[in-house]
Amino acid sequence: MRLRDVDLRRSVESERGLFVAEGEKVIRRAIGAGHPVRSVLTTAKRLDALADVVEGAAGETTVYLVSDEVMEGVTGFPVHRGALAAMERTELPSVGALLTGAERILVLEDLVDHGNVGAIFRCAAALGVGAIVLSPRCADPLYRRAVKVSMGAVFAIPYARMTDWHGGLAEVRAAGFRLLALTPDQSAVPLDEVPLSGRVALMLGSEGDGLSSHWLREADQPVCIPMSPRAMDLGVDSLNVVAAAAVACHGLLRNQVPNRVTG
Amino acid sequence: MRLRDVDLRRSVESERGLFVAEGEKVIRRAIGAGHPVRSVLTTAKRLDALADVVEGAAGETTVYLVSDEVMEGVTGFPVHRGALAAMERTELPSVGALLTGAERILVLEDLVDHGNVGAIFRCAAALGVGAIVLSPRCADPLYRRAVKVSMGAVFAIPYARMTDWHGGLAEVRAAGFRLLALTPDQSAVPLDEVPLSGRVALMLGSEGDGLSSHWLREADQPVCIPMSPRAMDLGVDSLNVVAAAAVACHGLLRNQVPNRVTG
Numbered sequence: 001m002r003l004r005d006v007d008l009r010r011s012v013e014s015e016r017g018l019f020v021a022e023g024e025k026v027i028r029r030a031i032g033a034g035h036p037v038r039s040v041l042t043t044a045k046r047l048d049a050l051a052d053v054v055e056g057a058a059g060e061t062t063v064y065l066v067s068d069e070v071m072e073g074v075t076g077f078p079v080h081r082g083a084l085a086a087m088e089r090t091e092l093p094s095v096g097a098l099l100t101g102a103e104r105i106l107v108l109e110d111l112v113d114h115g116n117v118g119a120i121f122r123c124a125a126a127l128g129v130g131a132i133v134l135s136p137r138c139a140d141p142l143y144r145r146a147v148k149v150s151m152g153a154v155f156a157i158p159y160a161r162m163t164d165w166h167g168g169l170a171e172v173r174a175a176g177f178r179l180l181a182l183t184p185d186q187s188a189v190p191l192d193e194v195p196l197s198g199r200v201a202l203m204l205g206s207e208g209d210g211l212s213s214h215w216l217r218e219a220d221q222p223v224c225i226p227m228s229p230r231a232m233d234l235g236v237d238s239l240n241v242v243a244a245a246a247v248a249c250h251g252l253l254r255n256q257v258p259n260r261v262t263g
Numbered sequence: 264m265r266l267r268d269v270d271l272r273r274s275v276e277s278e279r280g281l282f283v284a285e286g287e288k289v290i291r292r293a294i295g296a297g298h299p300v301r302s303v304l305t306t307a308k309r310l311d312a313l314a315d316v317v318e319g320a321a322g323e324t325t326v327y328l329v330s331d332e333v334m335e336g337v338t339g340f341p342v343h344r345g346a347l348a349a350m351e352r353t354e355l356p357s358v359g360a361l362l363t364g365a366e367r368i369l370v371l372e373d374l375v376d377h378g379n380v381g382a383i384f385r386c387a388a389a390l391g392v393g394a395i396v397l398s399p400r401c402a403d404p405l406y407r408r409a410v411k412v413s414m415g416a417v418f419a420i421p422y423a424r425m426t427d428w429h430g431g432l433a434e435v436r437a438a439g440f441r442l443l444a445l446t447p448d449q450s451a452v453p454l455d456e457v458p459l460s461g462r463v464a465l466m467l468g469s470e471g472d473g474l475s476s477h478w479l480r481e482a483d484q485p486v487c488i489p490m491s492p493r494a495m496d497l498g499v500d501s502l503n504v505v506a507a508a509a510v511a512c513h514g515l516l517r518n519q520v521p522n523r524v525t526g
Contacts, residue, residue, distance in 0.1 A: 156497035
């Protein structure tokens, strides 16, 4: 299969319950997160470093030893650190199960760019977000580029995918979360001025259009990141979604009560 | 020339004083920023929309009318909105000239990824940064991807490139700027706790290694963005540079004295 063909990969990978992990470090993190290895494509030179990975999964794992040239020819790109593994997906928790353990979460609506999804997972891990809920159509965190950009955080931050876009937010609210919708609209309340106690879900919209009007209506409160008064004159009407997520997660972390005692 | 070959483009473009602008909107913004158009590659279908661009530069601009297929064949990628222009670079200001007008600036050391450079320009425009200084080896803001990701902010935020990496920061300090070095080192003072009055230069390092030890030593103060105590356990030891830039610029903006009266 052509690994650069996103559509083809999407259907084949989800149908067969697979994803592709690239590089020894990522493969190890995926294994650590409980993903079985189905097969490994690597070079003779790299095999030693992966010996335990292959042996640990003995019997079940097929190893394809090829040259660098064949590897690049088969995949269509220079493979990071010369190892590519087909890993098995594990079942995601339901949204309800995911939310029992979290205080601060992100809800991502229909992000398209895998790099952005990965970068947001990295922000979440760095800045104390406990879990991430994805809309039904949001880009896959286990796509190769998302995994890479996340620095492996997609294996560390628990996440779930809504099955119902229309009614999904109601389930988050029912779990006790206050829904804050991040919008570039500068007439919304600045996030820094919102008192943040209890469970908070920060909603982030897609790259082009932001949050849908349905989700904006469903939110408890629209919030914004204040921009410079000159921004519009400079032709910039918003932050990109990763930058917005970073500022917002930083805001959530600053407002988090330290050493909170729970009964 | 192969437009996907970064090394080739770097030498050809800087030698001939060119850069490539993609899409009508970007071409117009580049023209608005004073860049003459040397040539335009487009389709007959798109020519009408670009008529004034081509006519305004009459005599000097060569127009190549081709089919979509030829355009993609020549460039090696699907061209955004079917128009590509070779634009002339204009002379950048010196660092000294750039700094006379700015209060809050960024100094970027050796960023490699053009998308990151573009995203940081967008953050700067959104969050009130007045100017950007690039290290001698920092990636080019006029590279096609940087322009695209910046949403055109590379044409709106003035910038200059140091000629001397070793002594460059001294010139910034001599212009009255306090040099804050952003580091993932959590023992540094959190940026939010640093009193920010007067001229402030925030230094951001390269994607892999962060700021060089020389630049860290040259700084007036290392500052950090506090991370969650759990981040290291989750395998994440830093924010990516765009996320860090966004949080830091937001911090600078929050601390900016509003409606400052200058004599």
